Amino acid sequence: MIVVVNGYNCQKTADQCIRSVFNQTKTDFTLIVVDDCSDDRTDLVIDRFTDDSRVISLRTEINGGAAYARWTAMKMIKALNVVEPVVWIDMDDYLCNDKALEIVQEKYDGGAEVTYGNIIYPNGHVSGESYTRDADF
Helix, strand or coil, X not given: CEEEEEECXXXXXXXXXXXXXXXXXXXXXXXXXXXXXXXXXHHHHHHCCCCCCCEEEEECCCCCCHHHHHHHHHHHHHHHCCCXXXXXXXXXXXXXXXXXXXXXXXXXXXXXXXXXXXXXXXXXXXXXXXXXXXXXX
């Protein structure tokens, strides 16, 4: 499994986001972290995690936005030449369920093409619904 975390100027949220990935019960993943040319100290937060062999840290040369950062990650995924599920997390978000990656893997193994979850806001409001699109849909 590949987990992609991307963001711009997320020094205040990067640690919680990345730790939420490391706190998962599923531990066999590659974490690609893309700093979208931040001008705060996001890079220093990311650097604290790069000793882990599962982490690939990338920095864009320009601040191109979320789509550009994700495209940068996609180039790395292509270079790795792997076919695995990819989980996308914005650096100002985090996984609040320690089994989130296990759930995605189970859905993928069962033939799902797309799985997404809810957003839980700090006030407790839940947005969206969980959804899985099976390959035969």
